[in-house]
Amino acid sequence: MPLLQPEEQAKVRDWFAELERPIELLVGLGPEETPRAGSGDVDFGAEMIRVCEGLAELGDRVTYRVEEEPKGFPRFPAVSIRPDGRDVGVRYDGLPWGYELGSLVGGIVEAGREESTLRPDSLAALGEIDRDVALDVFVTPT
Amino acid sequence: MLLAFRCALVSERVAATAIEANEFPKLSQEFGVYAVPRIVVDGEPRWDGAVPEAEFLRRMLAA
Numbered sequence: 001m002p003l004l005q006p007e008e009q010a011k012v013r014d015w016f017a018e019l020e021r022p023i024e025l026l027v028g029l030g031p032e033e034t035p036r037a038g039s040g041d042v043d044f045g046a047e048m049i050r051v052c053e054g055l056a057e058l059g060d061r062v063t064y065r066v067e068e069e070p071k072g073f074p075r076f077p078a079v080s081i082r083p084d085g086r087d088v089g090v091r092y093d094g095l096p097w098g099y100e101l102g103s104l105v106g107g108i109v110e111a112g113r114e115e116s117t118l119r120p121d122s123l124a125a126l127g128e129i130d131r132d133v134a135l136d137v138f139v140t141p142t
Numbered sequence: 143m144l145l146a147f148r149c150a151l152v153s154e155r156v157a158a159t160a161i162e163a164n165e166f167p168k169l170s171q172e173f174g175v176y177a178v179p180r181i182v183v184d185g186e187p188r189w190d191g192a193v194p195e196a197e198f199l200r201r202m203l204a205a
Contacts, residue, residue, distance in 0.1 A: 032165075033168060033169075034167075035165045035167060088151055093162065094164075094165035095165060096162070107147045107160075110144060110148055116151060117148065118195065125203060127153070129156065133202065134183070135157065135158040135159070135182070136182040138161050138181075139143055139161065139179050140164050
């Protein structure tokens with residue numbers, strides 16, 4: 001089954017063509033938790049590679065590589081979105097399928113911007129943070 | 143999800159991770175994930191559902 005329908009592929013190609021800096025997708029593979037019943041016989045690691053390979057084909061500035069249990073990855077499979085190859089703390093744990101594939105694509109598009117789309121007051125508030133903040137957002141396929 | 147990513151991309155102090163609830167059922171159970179998105183800040187579940195940017199920042203920084 002193709003990763004995206006032709007019209008979706010065209011849209012993503014357009015978005016990726018606008019990337020202002022290269023994005024590396026670092027796929028981390030390792031021991032996987034047994035997912036909830038109903039997930040079938042999905043090989044999550046192999047699917048993650050297929051997803052990232054498919055996205056990398058849609059933009060010259062998007063690349064991917066695979067590592068076994070890379071540093072800083074607590075769960076597998078996962079993908080770190082790295083502008084200019086740098087770890088900036090943006091990661092997707094688990095296979096982003098269905099609607100959530102859009103979150104990964106959106107993360108790549110956001111990471112590819114030189115300037116944030118956040119509001120000026122948000123940028124000011126983030127500039128004043130004097131402690132580390134870990135945001136975990138539980139999502140699920142629909 | 144994208145708001146969290148945007149925050150992490152701007153601030154070196156912020157890390158943002160999306161976690162597929164169905165793929166990590168033990169972790170989801172630990173954080174009582176029944177609705178998504180469930181936002182966890184520094185290991186503490188804080189709120190469920192999408193909120194506007196200003197409110198997201200307010201809740202994140204108040205945690």
